[in-house]
Amino acid sequence: MTGDCGGRGAKRSPAGNAQLALLLDVAAAPKPGNVDRDHDLADLRIEHFLAGAVGAGAGLRRAAAGAPVGVAFERAVAGMGSQAGDNTQFGALLLLVPLVRAAAEAPEAFRGTDARGTLQRTDAAAVVEETTVADAADFYRAFEHVDVAVADPPEGMDALDVRRGADAIPAVRERGLTLSEILARSEGDGNATEWTTGFERTFETAAAIQADDGPLPDRIARAFVDRLANESDTLVRTRHGPEVAADVRRRATEARGDPEAVANLDTDLREAGINPGTTADLVTAATFVALERGVDL
Numbered sequence: 578m579t580g581d582c583g584g585r586g587a588k589r590s591p592a593g594n595a596q597l598a599l600l601l602d603v604a605a606a607p608k609p610g611n612v613d614r615d616h617d618l619a620d621l622r623i624e625h626f627l628a629g630a631v632g633a634g635a636g637l638r639r640a641a642a643g644a645p646v647g648v649a650f651e652r653a654v655a656g657m658g659s660q661a662g663d664n665t666q667f668g669a670l671l672l673l674v675p676l677v678r679a680a681a682e683a684p685e686a687f688r689g690t691d692a693r694g695t696l697q698r699t700d701a702a703a704v705v706e707e708t709t710v711a712d713a714a715d716f717y718r719a720f721e722h723v724d725v726a727v728a729d730p731p732e733g734m735d736a737l738d739v740r741r742g743a744d745a746i747p748a749v750r751e752r753g754l755t756l757s758e759i760l761a762r763s764e765g766d767g768n769a770t771e772w773t774t775g776f777e778r779t780f781e782t783a784a785a786i787q788a789d790d791g792p793l794p795d796r797i798a799r800a801f802v803d804r805l806a807n808e809s810d811t812l813v814r815t816r817h818g819p820e821v822a823a824d825v826r827r828r829a830t831e832a833r834g835d836p837e838a839v840a841n842l843d844t845d846l847r848e849a850g851i852n853p854g855t856t857a858d859l860v861t862a863a864t865f866v867a868l869e870r871g872v873d874l
Contacts, residue, residue, distance in 0.1 A: 591680035591869065592637040595673045598865040599630035599666055602857060605797035607839055609805065609829065610813075610846030610853050614794075618847065625661045632660030633670055640674045641681040646708050647715030647756055650674045654719040664723035668768045668812075668858035672779065673865055675704040675772070680869050696869045702775035708756035714746045716756050728815045731764050767811040767855040771862070778804070782863035787872050793864075801860045802839055805829040810853035817851060825851060 589597065603626045606613035612621050636653025640646065653670045679700035720742040730738045736748035737759065749759070763769035771779055782800050789796040806829040809822035825846065832838035846853070 589868070590638075590641055591677045592634065592641040594680070594868040595637045595677050595865050596630050596634055598673070598861050598868060599633065599669060600627065601794060601797055601864050602626070602666075602669070602861045605794040605801065607843040608798055608801045608857060608860075609832075609839060609843040610825075610851050611801075611857050613798075616843070616847060618852065619850070621663065621665065625663060626665045629657040629661035629665035632656035632658070633666060636670070637673065637677055640677040643678070643681070645712055645715070646675055646678060646704065647712030649678070650712075651715040651719045651722075655722045658722040664725055666858075666861075667719070667723060667725050668855055669861040671768050672771055672776070672858055672862035676701055676776065676779075676862060676865055676869075679704045680865075696866060698775040698777065698780050701779075705757045705772050705775075710750060710753055710755055712756035713749045713754055713759050714743075716759065717741070717745050717749065718743050726812060726815055728765070731762060734762060737762070765811065765814075767808070768858055771859065776862070776866075778859060779862045780866055782860060783866035783870065786863060786867045787870060793872065793874055797860060797864055800863065801856060802829055802833055804860055805853055805856045806833050811855035813851055813853050813855075821851065825853060 602608075603612055603623050604614050606615045612618055612623055612626055614623065617623060633653040633656050635656050636649050636651070639652055640649035650670060653674060654667055657666055657670065658664065676696070680696045682700065682704075683695045717739060720739050725739070727739055737745055737752075737754070739745070757772060760766075760769040760772040771777070782804055785803065786793075786796045786800050789799060806826060809819065809826050813825055814822035828842050828845075832842045
């Protein structure tokens with residue numbers, strides 16, 4: 578049989594790598610409390626995530642083609658929701674879209690060669706800095722497509738509550754807020770923090786995935802536990818409170834490097850309905866960066 582089946586040296590577009598990162602997210606196991614190749618949740622199954630990754634493709638391709646970040650994000654979320662029937666990857670797409678846009682703007686001469694790895698934090702930060710009020714409006718429209726668990730807005734931001742969806746757009750326009758400015762006001766949100774720090778933790782985690790060895794899904798699973806041990810998960814804190822989030826972090830710290838302890842933590846979190854989804858979002862973004870930088874499958 579001839580042809581490249583996607584192994585070592587495979588050439589993929591940034592949009593293709595983003596979809597692959599979404600697929601690898603659920604191929605990696607165990608990722609305590611999350612859907613993975615071995616475990617479903619009561620209301621979410623692995624096929625929902627696979628369908629969501631397919632549905633997001635059109636929006637990711639628009640990002641790679643240079644479409645505004647807001648347009649690409651809203652289309653990716655709409656496609657995800659139409660295929661998956663639920664919110665499977667909203668947070669991951671919020672991170673992936675500007676990264677895909679940044680990667681697509683890397684010099685064509687480097688794409689698919691051993692010299693890949695030109696995607697830098699400064700590239701992603703530049704994309705974020707260039708977002709507009711129109712991008713912010715499309716961000717709010719994305720909330721019309723799926724239900725997203727978010728915390729109450731900071732004081733004085735009720736008019737900008739993302740749960741209002743498109744109804745908040747007049748306030749966004751009146752205040753002249755860009756998408757990067759909206760996310761900068763989202764205190765304590767792990768995904769928003771990536772936007773405001775130049776994707777610092779994303780690139781840090783990508784480097785850890787690259788430096789690790791073994792099958793890529795196993796590296797991703799280890800990176801997930803490491804990330805969970807490093808900080809409280811936003812989704813866990815939003816749904817279950819800061820004490821539960823802190824306890825999950827403590828247990829992840831204790832389980833790190835111990836497969837049996839990680840498996841026990843996975844069982845306990847799933848039985849308790851505790852889903853560290855924001856950590857999965859960040860690790861998915863990190864997987865994309867690692868793929869762009871040439872990590873082998």
